[in-house]
Amino acid sequence: MLNRRTLLTAALLSASIAFAPSAFAQDKSIIVASTTSTQDSGLFEYLLPLFKTKTGITVKVISQGTGQALDTGRRGDADVVFVHAKSAEEKFLSEGFGVKRHPVMYNDFVLIGPKSDPAGIKGGKDVAKALVAIKDKNASFISRGDKSGTHAAELALWKASNVDVEKETGGWYKAIGQGMGAALNTAGSSNAYVLSDRGSWINFKNKGDLGILVEGDKRMFNQYGVTLVNPAKHANVKKDLGQSFIDYLISPEGQKAIGDYKINGEQLFYPNAEDTGA
Amino acid sequence: MTGDTSALQLVLTGDPGLYAIVWLSLLVSLSAVACAAVIGVPLGALIALTRFPGREAIIVVLNALMGLPPVVAGLAIYLLLSRSGPLGSWGLLFTPAAMIIAQTVLVTPIIAALTRQTVEDLWLEYRDELAALDVGPIGRIATLIWDARFSLVTALLAGFGRAAAEVGAIMVVGGNINNFTRTMTTSIALETSKGDLPLAIGLGIILIMIIVMINALAWTARRAGERYAG
Structure with missing residues (x-):
């Protein structure tokens, strides 16, 4: 029969295990607030393991609508926002919450x-x-x-x-x-x-x-852009790790990976980071 | 969990993603029940045995909080733990710890309210005896909780059922992050949104089976305990 001490020990043990991953995931991970479309399309499940293999950085994606994702960035709860509504993204920048917006891809x-x-x-x-x-x-x-x-x-x-x-x-x-x-x-x-x-x-x-x-x-036309949350507004933003993710997305290697993502032979996103006006 | 797989295949092939999700679900919900029991059982017993002004109002509020909408609890914890909130520096938002906190908030009123009722009923039986033995207030609470322990298992199970079934709170504070804060219920919501209804319902069936198993274990333990306590 379980006695109270065993139960208590089990409870404390399980609680401490639950807290442990958050402590050690601090090292090399970033939070990206993104849209439901990037997640529901399966792009991240394909792209993030490639990025992790290259850099060792774990990307934790919160999948929300663009408006909510930008608000998550405004509150400082994400390091990077990756969304698709240019005027809303420009508003985010003009309020000082973002560092710089980079076009990534379109569909x-x-x-x-x-x-x-x-x-x-x-x-x-x-x-x-x-x-x-x-x-x-x-x-x-x-x-x-x-x-x-x-x-x-x-x-x-x-x-x-x-x-x-x-x-x-x-x-x-x-x-x-x-x-x-x-x-x-x-x-x-x-x-x-x-x-x-x-x-x-x-x-x-x-x-x-x-x-x-x-x-x-x-x-x-549907353009996606990525923006680093401004560390001047929120000191907790992991700017170096977040910037490496952005650099990867717009690098020739990241752009090729995005273009290579297909479902049943059909391409889902078209990389266009070089089109700086997009 | 990608591609054209069924939930049954995931179980049979021992899909590590599925096991991680099941494990996290149990870890979060059981931890929340443990925390809620530590707070709720003594609190419920205390309210049962003491008389003070406003007690009736507190009982009504506690009973009402059993119906606290998970998404509201989630939102409150979100605002508290957000980097822009009062506890933002703890960095707990979008972690399993935040999910445990949110579910603890949901489960504590259930355990406290059910404990209060159980202990108060028992108190009517024990009152004269405890008074005759001149047991102090702390002694009374401890005695009644101990003697009600088998009935209190039901309160804990009600709390666990609430925690294991909810999706509103952990979705908001956990963020449904793959390999990190994704649980059974948030996976089911995600697969539904991807239109993979067979996988979603399959995961739902697995979740229900796990909840039945936990209840069977608790029932067996309770029966065994009652026999030993004789």
């Missing part, structure tokens, strides 16, 4: 919908026209609604279509306030349209009746 957004396609938008090249058709038909549309990069891109596209979705919330336009995968699951189970980044879509396993209906409009 594009795709408009996903059910095969039945009630709005009749399949094969179109003009995303604004497609969105107007969805609204005119009162066809269901799922919005991320979570201040993520994809949400920001979606709102910009609605603006380009002259549709005020603020007014439409609750009817055919449903903001779910969740990540990309949850939005795709919801769209799949309710025959709705949804905007997704291509990487998350390709890696998504519950496609069901959903498919890409509109793609290739240049307004659906």
Whole structure:
């Protein structure tokens, strides 16, 4: 029979083991706040082991929407932010929370919908026209609604279509306030349209009746950038380790690795660190 | 855990990633229950045996806190442990320690409230005897906790169930970091978001089996204990 002393010892032992990894992971690890798309697309599971082998640095990724990831950086809870909403990133820099933003890679957004396609938008090249058709038909549309990069891109596209979705919330336009995968699951189970980044879509396993209906409009471009959190704002930021991660991502080697990441032969991200205006 | 695998395959092939996740889940939840028991059992017994102004209100609040939403507890601990928060210099955010703290906050009211009820019921039976033997307040609390120990196992199990099942708090304070703060429940949330529903439900079944096993162990220990205590 377990006596109280054994139980207490076991409790203390387990607590001390739980605390130990945090103590020793201090040495060579950084926290990167990133987007759900980089995680849901599987990019990090592929890229981070390569980086670790090269440098010995463990990258701990917190996967959030772009807005939340930047807030994590603002609070000083991450060393690096790796997101995709240029205007929000520039605001982050202008507030003094970031050191310098580096473009890393791009892919594009795709408009996903059910095969039945009630709005009749399949094969179109003009995303604004497609969105107007969805609204005119009162066809269901799922919005991320979570201040993520994809949400920001979606709102910009609605603006380009002259549709005020603020007014439409609750009817055919449903903001779910969740990540990309949850939005795709919801769209799949309710025959709705949804905007997704291509990487998350390709890696998504519950496609069901959903498919890409509109793609290739240049307004659906999706640029990713990486920024070191400003050590002048938060002294705990591991600037050297964080900078090595950024240097790797934009180095020829890191850029090649990103371009080499494929699922079923399909490339998910296109490196473009040399395009400094991106 | 990548590629087209099923949860069953992960178990059968002894996938190290899966075992690490199961281990972390148990470590975090059991540690939280241990910490919560150290705080909650004496606290519950103390409230059961003492009379002071505002006691009824405290009991109501304690009972209500059994329903504390995990995401709220998580957010409160997040703000406390964030680098911009009062305890930011400890550097605990996004570590297993932060997860234990958050779950301790969730589990302590459950253990304290159930202990209070158990001990108070027992007190009615023991009152005259303890008064006759002239046992002091600390002695009373110790005696009642000891004699209620088998019933208190249920309180601990209720606390463990709460800890093992929740995802809201540990997602916020742990960050679901691969190989570091990823547990069974946060993995299930992640696989669901990747659309891998078969893997997600498979992991869910494994989690339920583990919880059943822990309860079976506790039940066996309790039965054995009762026999020895005779």
